[in-house]
Amino acid sequence: MDNRMKIILAAVIVVLxxxxxxxxxxxxQQKKMITFLTTQEKRKKTQDRIQWESGEAEELRLLxxxxxxxxxxxxxxxxxxxxxxxxxxxxxxxxxxxxxxxMTEILSRFFRYCISNSDRLVRxxxxxxxxxxxxxxxxxxxEDKLDMRIEVETDEIYDYYLPKMTLQPLVENAMIHGLExxxxxGRIDLHIFLANERLVILVADxxxxxxxxxxxxxxxxxxxxxxxxxxxxxxxSGIALNNVNARxxxxxGEGSGIHxxxxxxxxxxxxxxxxxxxxxxxxxxxEKSQI
Numbered sequence: 001m002d003n004r005m006k007i008i009l010a011a012v013i014v015v016l017x018x019x020x021x022x023x024x025x026x027x028x029q030q031k032k033m034i035t036f037l038t039t040q041e042k043r044k045k046t047q048d049r050i051q052w053e054s055g056e057a058e059e060l061r062l063l064x065x066x067x068x069x070x071x072x073x074x075x076x077x078x079x080x081x082x083x084x085x086x087x088x089x090x091x092x093x094x095x096x097x098x099x100x101x102x103m104t105e106i107l108s109r110f111f112r113y114c115i116s117n118s119d120r121l122v123r124x125x126x127x128x129x130x131x132x133x134x135x136x137x138x139x140x141x142x143e144d145k146l147d148m149r150i151e152v153e154t155d156e157i158y159d160y161y162l163p164k165m166t167l168q169p170l171v172e173n174a175m176i177h178g179l180e181x182x183x184x185x186g187r188i189d190l191h192i193f194l195a196n197e198r199l200v201i202l203v204a205d206x207x208x209x210x211x212x213x214x215x216x217x218x219x220x221x222x223x224x225x226x227x228x229x230x231x232x233x234x235x236x237s238g239i240a241l242n243n244v245n246a247r248x249x250x251x252x253g254e255g256s257g258i259h260x261x262x263x264x265x266x267x268x269x270x271x272x273x274x275x276x277x278x279x280x281x282x283x284x285x286x287e288k289s290q291i
Contacts, residue, residue, distance in 0.1 A: 085111075086104075086108065089101045089105055089108075092104065103136075103137070103140070106133050110130065113130045113133075114165070120163065120286060121162065121277065121286055122164045123159055123161060124157055124159070124160050124161070124162060125158040126164075127162060127166060128150060128158075128167070128190075130167070130168065131150070131167045131168060131190065134171065135171070142175075145179075145186055146175070146185070146186045146187075147186070148188045148190065149189050149190070150191075151191045151192070152193075153191075153192065153193035153194060154193075154194070157192055157194070159278070159279070160277055161277040161278070161279075161282045161285075162199070162274065163244070163247050163248065163251060165244070166201070166247075167190070167201070169244050170203040170241070170244070170258075170272070171190065171203060173240075173241050173270070174204075174268065174270065175188070175205075177207070177208075177268075178205035178206075178207025178208060178267065179206075181208050182206070182207045184206070186206065187205065188203065188204070189202070189204045191204070194276065197276060198273055198274065199274050199275065199276050199277070200271065200272065200273055201271070201274075202271055203272075204270075205267050206267040207268060208264070208265065209262045209264040209266050209267050209268055210260075210268060211264045214262075215261075215262045219260055221242075222257060222260070244258065245257050245258045248274055251285055252285065256272075256273055256274040256275065257273065258270055258271065258272050259271045
């Protein structure tokens with residue numbers, strides 16, 4: 001097999017691994033949601049403050065069973081994937097293909113972050129590093145049609161905490177729903193700042209936007225959603241986004257979550273509001289962030 005064929009083979013493997021990684025991310029989120037749903041059923045029996053209607057309880061049980069079946073697929077040895085990526089990277093370096101080597105290195109790092117379950121709350125710095133890896137991978141898809149700018153208001157924000165895998169679904173949603181259908185060059189601005197002693201995350205895109213009816217429907221779903229994460233929907237239905245919103249509300253209360261602003265033809269802003277969580281406050285919220 002000549003070098004050209006080896007490179008083509010490596011590229012094909014990389015593409016397949018990207019698809020596998022994205023699938024694993026969704027399955028990982030589903031597995032966490034099962035824990036959440038199970039906890040809520042236990043709380044139903046012990047806490048008077050949570051009032052469940054019989055229909056909702058039945059739907060909850062069916063949803064959990066469906067998700068348990070999905071997680072049966074998550075029988076993957078991550079070390080095999082890491083070793084495969086390392087092998088592709090080494091061969092690419094031997095053949096002088098530094099771009100392929102860099103991509104596989106980033107994929108390996110991206111994959112490790114997605115499936116690791118060591119921390120429920122992570123530093124803003126870690127989430128931003130993950131988003132930069134995600135952006136690099138997506139640049140292969142969008143090429144020069146996508147730019148992303150990250151702006152953090154103060155250095156102290158880098159050491160605040162937020163639920164793991166909060167930023168990627170926001171950015172991914174902006175790409176899928178905002179930029180894929182737009183003919184102009186896409187741009188995503190990620191801005192993190194403090195307002196009224198709360199942490200605000202703004203993800204803005206210059207995509208197709210939403211009409212008033214779509215915007216109102218989305219915000220209504222976001223504002224009332226705490227126990228609806230993981231519902232089955234169409235392709236790119238925003239299940240991961242729903243999970244993020246539900247986790248924010250469960251961890252920090254109803255005052256936290258995602259709110260959207262949009263204008264059709266101009267773009268969309270996703271605004272996340274949550275408390276400021278430093279290293280001391282982290283302990284108070286850590287138990288609530290199990291999902």
